[in-house]
Amino acid sequence: MSVENAPVVDVDEAAIPVEKKMYYRFESNDKKEFRVSELAIQQSETLNRLVEAMGYTSEDVENKPAIAIENIDGKTLKLVFQWCEHHKGEAIPVDDGSVPKIVEIPEFDAKLMDIDNGLLFKLIWAADYLNIVQLLNVSCKKVANMAQGKTPAQLRRVYLLPSDEEDEAAKRAAQEAQDPRAREVEEEFEERKRQGGNSFF
Amino acid sequence: MADPSFSLLFQLPNDAVKNVVECMDPPDIIGFSLISNKSALIVKSLNCKAEPFRVEVTSKVDVIVSFKMDGYYRFRFYESERLYFGEVSTQPPKDLYPPGYMKLFWSMDEIGTFEKKNFTMRDWMDHICKIFNQPKINSLEYKPKVFSAQSVKETFPKLYQLSIECSNEEYERMMKIFNYSESIRVVRRNINHNNELGIIPKIFIQHFERAETMANLKISLDNLLICNTQLLTIGELYMTNRGFNTFLKCWMKGACPNLKHVDIRVYTEKALDLDIVWKGIKRQNAPDNRRNTCGTCEHRDFLAFDGGVDIKRYDGTVATIFMQFHQPLRFFGDCDLKMLVQH
Numbered sequence: 001m002s003v004e005n006a007p008v009v010d011v012d013e014a015a016i017p018v019e020k021k022m023y024y025r026f027e028s029n030d031k032k033e034f035r036v037s038e039l040a041i042q043q044s045e046t047l048n049r050l051v052e053a054m055g056y057t058s059e060d061v062e063n064k065p066a067i068a069i070e071n072i073d074g075k076t077l078k079l080v081f082q083w084c085e086h087h088k089g090e091a092i093p094v095d096d097g098s099v100p101k102i103v104e105i106p107e108f109d110a111k112l113m114d115i116d117n118g119l120l121f122k123l124i125w126a127a128d129y130l131n132i133v134q135l136l137n138v139s140c141k142k143v144a145n146m147a148q149g150k151t152p153a154q155l156r157r158v159y160l161l162p163s164d165e166e167d168e169a170a171k172r173a174a175q176e177a178q179d180p181r182a183r184e185v186e187e188e189f190e191e192r193k194r195q196g197g198n199s200f201f
Numbered sequence: 202m203a204d205p206s207f208s209l210l211f212q213l214p215n216d217a218v219k220n221v222v223e224c225m226d227p228p229d230i231i232g233f234s235l236i237s238n239k240s241a242l243i244v245k246s247l248n249c250k251a252e253p254f255r256v257e258v259t260s261k262v263d264v265i266v267s268f269k270m271d272g273y274y275r276f277r278f279y280e281s282e283r284l285y286f287g288e289v290s291t292q293p294p295k296d297l298y299p300p301g302y303m304k305l306f307w308s309m310d311e312i313g314t315f316e317k318k319n320f321t322m323r324d325w326m327d328h329i330c331k332i333f334n335q336p337k338i339n340s341l342e343y344k345p346k347v348f349s350a351q352s353v354k355e356t357f358p359k360l361y362q363l364s365i366e367c368s369n370e371e372y373e374r375m376m377k378i379f380n381y382s383e384s385i386r387v388v389r390r391n392i393n394h395n396n397e398l399g400i401i402p403k404i405f406i407q408h409f410e411r412a413e414t415m416a417n418l419k420i421s422l423d424n425l426l427i428c429n430t431q432l433l434t435i436g437e438l439y440m441t442n443r444g445f446n447t448f449l450k451c452w453m454k455g456a457c458p459n460l461k462h463v464d465i466r467v468y469t470e471k472a473l474d475l476d477i478v479w480k481g482i483k484r485q486n487a488p489d490n491r492r493n494t495c496g497t498c499e500h501r502d503f504l505a506f507d508g509g510v511d512i513k514r515y516d517g518t519v520a521t522i523f524m525q526f527h528q529p530l531r532f533f534g535d536c537d538l539k540m541l542v543q544h
Contacts, residue, residue: 099247100230101223121209128214136220143210144224152235152315159210164237 022058024051025066026081032074033066040084043092045131071129076122083112083135092133103141113142211239223247227274228305228313234332235317244332253339253361254329258353260284260346262297262322266333275306276329278322282347294349297322297356322356340364340386343375350378362386362411372400384411384432389418402427408459422448428457435465442469442477445538449482449522453514462495462504463540473526473536484522485511493521493541504541519543 023035026047041047050067054060069077086108095101105113113120120139127136146158155161162170210218222233222243234244255265261283267273278300284290302316303325320328330336342364343353363382365375366389385404401424404412411432414420420435422444440448445467452460487493489508509523523539 097248099223099249100225100227101220103224117209121213124213124217128217136217137224140217140220141224143221144229147225147229147233150229150232152232152317155229155232156236161211161236161240164239167237167239 022056022061024056024061026077027066027068028072028074028077029068029070030074032077034077034081036081037085037088040081040088043084043087043090043132043134044080045092045133047130069130072126073122075119076126079112079115079119079123080126080130080132080135083109084132086112087134090134093137095133101137101141103137105138105141109135109138110142113139218243219246227307231274231305231332232313232315234328235315241328241331245334249333251333251335253335253337256338256341256357256360258342258348259344260288260290262300262348264326264329266329266335272308275308276325277304277306278325279347280304284346290347292347294345295347296352297348300325326356337361341379341382343379345374350374354378362413364388369400369403372403383409384413385409386413386415387418388415405429426451426456429459431459432462433460433465434463437468438465439468439470442471442474445469445473445478446480446482449478449512452520453482453512455515460540461542461544463538464504465538466535467538468535473524479510482512487511487521493523495541495544504539506539506541509539509541 022038024038024041024047026034026036028034038051041051054067056064072080113123115123120142124136124139124143126132127139147155150158156163210221213221222230225233230244230247234241249268251266251268255267257263257265261280262278264276264278265273266276279297282295299319299321301318302314304311305313305315317325338357338360340362341353341357341360343350358381360379360382362384363375363379364386365371366387385407387400387404401414401418401420405424405428407429409430411434412428412430413432413434413436415436418435418437420438422440425435425438425448448456451457487509491509492505492507493509494505506521506523506525509521511519511521513519520540520542523537523541525537525539527535527537
């Protein structure tokens with residue numbers, strides 16, 4: 001099945017499905033609405049638990065407001081639900097803790113993730129938030145593949161990672177911004193310790 | 202189309218960052234760990250627990266990091282100093298200077314080269330210990346070919362087992378430097394040098410936690426009876442059936458009082474005769490389904506066997522003896538002798 005044909009539907013565009021399967025309605029933080037099959041929802045531990053707890057009937061699904069997913073925008077959620085529909089019914093992998101983790105990116109997923117880094121970042125966040133194990137695996141694998149054959153210096157550029165000095169400077173700046181007085185107290189305490197005392201009192 | 206970079210990595214949730222690193226190929230994981238302290242901590246958090254390391258310091262330095270079932274990494278340093286067979290360095294011994302780069306192998310295959318100009322050898326070791334969650338060096342083999350003993354000692358201040366060749370000269374020199382080793386492993390490179398074997402009594406009489414000798418070392422019954430170690434592994438021991446019997450009787454009378462675990466490959470000149478081996482020894486067969494393992498020592502997997510025969514020392518201490526035959530031939534015997542002393 002191609003990415004374009006994945007059966008996620010925007011409410012305003014698609015007709016109500018004729019099958020008697022239950023389709024839940026979800027709304028992104030930018031008010032885009034999606035209908036997603038019950039089976040596809042099972043790929044997301046978070047959403048699956050949510051709908052189980054809600055115990056909606058088919059009528060509830062139609063009559064009650066769509067379930068709001070406030071942290072995820074419509075563009076990202078569309079990708080998430082396309083992925084879930086394509087992989088519905090598949091077993092959810094169990095992490096056996098092996099390193100390196102063996103993850104294959106299927107063709108459908110590769111096409112789905114042929115997106116810019118900003119959207120890929122949001123997709124990983126969404127997969128993590130919604131606890132969609134295999135989507136998280138494949139999206140992380142895509143980011144991991146960017147490291148292939150790189151030296152540490154190149155990796156630093158690829159992932160724009162701070163050096164130890166930059167980390168230290170950021171930590172100091174954060175401490176100072178948080179509570180300048182606390183830092184003064186700490187310095188005063190250190191000074192007293194150097195002079196032989198161990199208490200303010 | 203995605204960029205060939207991903208600058209938002211550290212803004213992902215922690216689990217996702219870990220997942221990204223877990224999905225990397227092994228050399229990329231090592232490379233990632235070398236970026237900064239934070240990246241090293243992320244690799245550490247993957248909980249790859251290696252076995253205690255093996256270190257070989259010859260004209261190069263190899264650190265071997267193995268995993269129970271999967272294989273091993275070999276971190277190789279100072280490749281440029283490497284001397285090949287028969288070559289001798291004409292330079293005075295050098296300190297272990299910052300190696301500049303490291304070659305990484307997975308089992309026999311080279312999988313990458315990593316530069317880290319400011320890392321000393323000690324920094325490299327600390328880094329390897331950190332990312333593989335393993336603070337211990339199991340064994341160190343040192344050949345004074347290029348690097349000075351003092352700098353090797355400073356770089357590897359803690360080790361469990363020293364691995365040496367079996368000459369007296371080597372033993373004296375090594376024990377002077379690495380007197381903090383708890384355990385010793387003796388190998389014999391040149392089987393023609395019989396005059397070098399006087400080292401064994403010296404080693405056995407020391408109070409090492411573990412003494413291990415490899416094949417081709419001739420060890421007499423007298424040497425065996427002075428053994429003061431707790432764990433004894435002998436790769437090849439020639440003994441008569443009567444000698445076998447004497448060893449067990451002497452142990453029962455109080456010889457080798459510190460022995461806890463024994464694992465010996467025994468060769469008897471004639472076929473092993475259990476009537477002679479057990480002659481005059483009061484004993485009791487242990488139940489076949491009784492698993493004999495050590496529950497107290499760190500080396501609990503060192504010996505594990507079912508059943509065996511229980512014998513008792515004069516003070517009531519029980520030892521379980523287990524013999525496993527390999528070649529029950531007519532003219533000579535070959536068996537594994539395992540002995541677990543209750544402690």
